[in-house]
Amino acid sequence: MPSYLITGVSRGIGYEFLRQYSSDANNIVVGLVRNKDATNKKLSEDPDLKGRSNIHIIAADVTDYAALQNAVSATAKITGGSLDYIIANAGLISQFDQYDPIGDLGAQPDQITKEMRDLFDVNVIGNVHLFNLFVPLIQKGQAKKVIAITSGYSDVETTRTWDMLLAPLYSTSKAALNMVIAKFSAQFKKDGILFLGLAPGIVDVGYDDKATPEQLQKVAAVFGEFLSKYAPDFKGPSTPEQSVALMRPVIANASIENGNAGDFISQFGNKQWL
Template sequence: MSSYLVTGASRGLGFEFLRQLSNDPASTVIGFSRNKKATEEKVKAELNRENVHIVEADPSDYAALKRAVEETSRLTGGTLDYIIANAALVSEYSEFKSIGTLGEDPEILEKDIHDSIQTNVLGTIHLFNLFIPLLRKGSAKKAIAISTGMADVELIRNYDVGIAGPYALSKAALNVAVAKFSAQYRKEGILFMSISPGFVDTGKTPQPTEEELKGIQAMGAAFATYAPNFTGPISSEESAKAVLSVIKKASVENGDGGSFVSHFGDKQWL
């Protein structure tokens, strides 16, 4: 029997992790969500499984995360095997804009970077720090941060991927934080690593502006050069299955501590 904690569990990839992990009725699967009631209703309607539990917690709110430790501990008997830190902020303002364009409005740029760091970096650091005591008592001892290939400097520089700067910056910082956690806790047998889930269809279909459309087209051209066989976003189901396979195979003993890999388990992001 394994216990799992998934943040950002209300929709998309996070909810798909809940679905796949709860297929084993012996597992205890805990999802963190800002809106507990709405997520519980969704779980009941789409999963209806007694081994899925929703805890209200905002990843950018330290006090909320601290309260969530107690409830998680109660549900798992004071231990935790896996953390999948999936919650993230992807700014709709900067998602398809370049850093240079964002610089035209420095106040908005600063806020965008600040908010991205607050949720994607500090929120995950606080999460890991608060749950180390439970992980220590678990059997698997694996803490996973969901990152992005957009944070790979080689991909950015070789294929001129100029969009989504604040998001990429925050995820690059997150990858360093994960490596630092690994440096500290690897000797205790706790695995920390970052995994990119691939280019996932999130179901969001906002109408892009003309400027954003140019950014999307540029990204598409870069992806076509980088991965000629790339045919478009993968489903949450496909992504979650691949990520969970990487998590299952990874271990401190195999040298995976502190690594940053794709859903293929290597540096192929698409």
């Protein structure tokens, strides 16, 4: 039975990964969350997911190394000691920098320092520990795939070409995650383990509902012209359901043999981010 560890399944894209992978009763799906009781309650109230015996929720904050160590033994007990896939989806999306260029944030240096440390703790360091701790289970698995959910924002070429100036701190943390993926791949490709960064597109998980009209205007100003040239067919943010439905075949088809080791690709399986 293929086994999946998915981090950050409490909501958003992670919850949808949980939903779609667990729809196949042959899959064992382990979801990692910070608040286990809240997620179990949510699952028990979800008409689709309640009663799915192939879903297992375990608790860990990815910034808590001891909790991640416990998550390895808890996962091994559930799966019988191996793991086929990691979907490292948990991530911090800082609201501080979503709508502003880096130079405009310079007037708040203490806040920059705090936000960047928080972003690196979750998006970078948490995943380094997660991968190191779970590699022994992946080595015993069949599929041997470690997928990190990153962001098109972290693509240097797109940033350069289109002067994509929003979310500078978040983008930097995800660019660091892409390098983490490349470095793990450089070491473990020879063992047949695929490490791959995967961007989900722009997915509506409710953040824009919290944005001020002024912030939304900033997004429209940047994205309006960019989208008309870069992705004229873009129809707006996708739902988590649509995004995960696009990413699953990309994950299934990605392989070391296909040249994906250590790479960073989109929900379309290429470098087209939207």
